Amino acid sequence: MTKQPAPILPNLSSPRELEKLSLPELERLANEIRDVLCNLISSRSAHFASNLGVVELAIALHQTFDFLHHRLIWDTGHQIYPHKLLTGRYEEFETIRTLGGLMGYPNPTESDYDLFCTGHAGSSVSTAMGLASGDHIARPDDERWSVAVIGDGAFPSGVVYEAINNSKRDGRRLMVILNDNEMSICPPVGGMADYLDRVRMNRNYVGLKEEVAKLLSNVPLLGDPVERFLIQVKEAAKAGLSGGMFFEELGMRYFGPIDGHNIALLRKYLRLAKKLDGPILLHVVTEKGHGFRPAAEDPVLFHAPPQFKRRENEVLEMHRSSTRSYTNVARDAIAAAMRRDERVTVMTAAMCQGNKLEPVREEFPDRFFDTGICEAHTVAFAAGQAKVGLRPIVDIYSTFLQRAFDHVFQEVALQDLPVTFMMDRGGLSGPDGPTHHGVFDIGYLRLFPNMVLMAPGDEHDLTAMLDFSLEHTSPCGVRYPKDKAVTVARTDGEPRAPVELGQSEILRWGRDGTLVACGSTLADCLEAAAVLDEEGLDFGVVNARFIKPLDQATLLRALNENPVVLTVEEGALACGFGSAVLEMANAAGAETAHLHRLGIPDKFVEHGEREELMAQLGLDAAGIAQSCRSAVESRHTV
Ligand SMILES: Cc1ncc(C[n+]2csc(CCOP(=O)(O)OP(=O)(O)O)c2C)c(N)n1
Numbered sequence: 001m002t003k004q005p006a007p008i009l010p011n012l013s014s015p016r017e018l019e020k021l022s023l024p025e026l027e028r029l030a031n032e033i034r035d036v037l038c039n040l041i042s043s044r045s046a047h048f049a050s051n052l053g054v055v056e057l058a059i060a061l062h063q064t065f066d067f068l069h070h071r072l073i074w075d076t077g078h079q080i081y082p083h084k085l086l087t088g089r090y091e092e093f094e095t096i097r098t099l100g101g102l103m104g105y106p107n108p109t110e111s112d113y114d115l116f117c118t119g120h121a122g123s124s125v126s127t128a129m130g131l132a133s134g135d136h137i138a139r140p141d142d143e144r145w146s147v148a149v150i151g152d153g154a155f156p157s158g159v160v161y162e163a164i165n166n167s168k169r170d171g172r173r174l175m176v177i178l179n180d181n182e183m184s185i186c187p188p189v190g191g192m193a194d195y196l197d198r199v200r201m202n203r204n205y206v207g208l209k210e211e212v213a214k215l216l217s218n219v220p221l222l223g224d225p226v227e228r229f230l231i232q233v234k235e236a237a238k239a240g241l242s243g244g245m246f247f248e249e250l251g252m253r254y255f256g257p258i259d260g261h262n263i264a265l266l267r268k269y270l271r272l273a274k275k276l277d278g279p280i281l282l283h284v285v286t287e288k289g290h291g292f293r294p295a296a297e298d299p300v301l302f303h304a305p306p307q308f309k310r311r312e313n314e315v316l317e318m319h320r321s322s323t324r325s326y327t328n329v330a331r332d333a334i335a336a337a338m339r340r341d342e343r344v345t346v347m348t349a350a351m352c353q354g355n356k357l358e359p360v361r362e363e364f365p366d367r368f369f370d371t372g373i374c375e376a377h378t379v380a381f382a383a384g385q386a387k388v389g390l391r392p393i394v395d396i397y398s399t400f401l402q403r404a405f406d407h408v409f410q411e412v413a414l415q416d417l418p419v420t421f422m423m424d425r426g427g428l429s430g431p432d433g434p435t436h437h438g439v440f441d442i443g444y445l446r447l448f449p450n451m452v453l454m455a456p457g458d459e460h461d462l463t464a465m466l467d468f469s470l471e472h473t474s475p476c477g478v479r480y481p482k483d484k485a486v487t488v489a490r491t492d493g494e495p496r497a498p499v500e501l502g503q504s505e506i507l508r509w510g511r512d513g514t515l516v517a518c519g520s521t522l523a524d525c526l527e528a529a530a531v532l533d534e535e536g537l538d539f540g541v542v543n544a545r546f547i548k549p550l551d552q553a554t555l556l557r558a559l560n561e562n563p564v565v566l567t568v569e570e571g572a573l574a575c576g577f578g579s580a581v582l583e584m585a586n587a588a589g590a591e592t593a594h595l596h597r598l599g600i601p602d603k604f605v606e607h608g609e610r611e612e613l614m615a616q617l618g619l620d621a622a623g624i625a626q627s628c629r630s631a632v633e634s635r636h637t638v
């Protein structure tokens, strides 16, 4: 019987040890990493196909560069798992994306190999250029490289071109690795995707690539021959033999496309590039989901699949959720509105799958727009459509709308154009953590004159609010959580009130206090009130519905009649809903010492299940009830 070699990954204490490994050992290591990734998914949902695709690239990078000296940025950061496994986090890896465990994105508090805590796409080239330029000024003798690895989905982000545009001057020792797997979450869209298709298919260049590979195998990596060879490559590129001329024209040296699953080839190109000065663009072609057939065949589903069991290259059982989420409700309301009114359009910035918009894309191909990861453009584009009489809906995660702040201000609010923002994940996003929690939107949207801002208390509200917004003549935002949809009822059995501008809905009135729920916290406020009822405390519950304009009359009535009033929001307290109520009450000359604001304090919230985080923050029913008791108690002790 042949003896199995000892596993490499569990015994790898530092990426420096990669230097000693032979090519077959590195290839075995790649398989071990893939096994760990596949096993992880049997216990929880996580980013999967993107990670499978960069295993060889991560190994080649860490073998070529010491990233405690040089700098490495993984754009977005969802494909950072192999990097975490190679940089000393194998033991804790199974805690990834759980409360208190490793983060699913780069996290400088975990490791010196992670430089920025990121999760939003597109900024890697700029930050890497800043690192390179800063190092050049601060420590010119160190000769440090800054490497940004960016996917073809993130690559069309506008900020990337802002960086490339500056790279001619500030891109010394900047290496951009374009990880082209022909996929964003969905298939990539737009002219850049077409251009990369052409570059990949360029037969001349494939020929050159083979020649390069052949030449490289004969050329020692030191000394003049390399220089001569590189000049030849450069001349060939100039002569138009290669693709990538676009980047060359902008001042970047383009190399590629090369096979991103061939460790030896990757290593050779990285070593070569390292001998130059930069800025360099290395175009690497990978397969999203590489090494696990179902993921390679369906990279959309396997971007972040639900937990599943597998045997070898087969999925045995997948835990698909059958619960109806607010995302589903929003999608159905959007589709219904598009059927009713031909002026209604919908746009997504590369989140068709996350927003479950595929059926809308199929049914309304002419009124559905996927702009790619280009949120700023999306919002300005929507403003243009609104100006000529359409009713655009920007269906977007709350956190990603932050990218378009200035366009919400200038192109939409200042012009008072009727664009509807459907803000999914308005609140805590769960295992994605601080980069993805949508907890700042109330603050940054209620600032703007003309803006109407709503938060549905339940499924009924969400549909009614979208319909309201499409009739309204000013910009509207609707923020709703990453949660299963619920329906609430009035305790007196009366029908629900229609959604009307600036009107809240009183679900029950109480003598001892009022809970004013801002959107997603409504069901928990009702549950808290029911618990308090049993203890003899009579709390009312108001479904605020409108964050802007506020229902001044009802809120002032609560403040005047009740010993305590608590606002409850799944968002930052600073500039939040409760702050808006305080400002309004203060302006109206009302007493506010008995107004308590529950929400997220001035800190970034970590990752974990949404329910766990809500409980930690005291925003679940038990926490809300406890705050009511304390508020009543403090009133008595005053
Ligand atoms: C600003 C921003 N918008 C949207 C997203 C959601 N998102 C995360 S990964 C991704 C696709 C990225 O594609 P690519 O860069 O090609 O990486 P791949 O998954 O193919 O490796 C998208 C749209 C995000 N993280 N940040």
Ligand SMILES: CC(=O)[C@@H](O)[C@H](O)COP(=O)(O)O
Pocket (backbone or CB within 6 Å): 076, 078, 119, 304, 354, 425, 429, 432, 482
């Ligand atoms: C990397 C990224 O930004 C997305 O893949 C995001 O993680 C999706 O989040 P949801 O799982 O909440 O759709």
Ligand SMILES: [Mg+2]
Pocket (backbone or CB within 6 Å): 151, 152, 153, 154, 179, 180, 181, 182, 183, 184
């Ligand atoms: Mg991609």
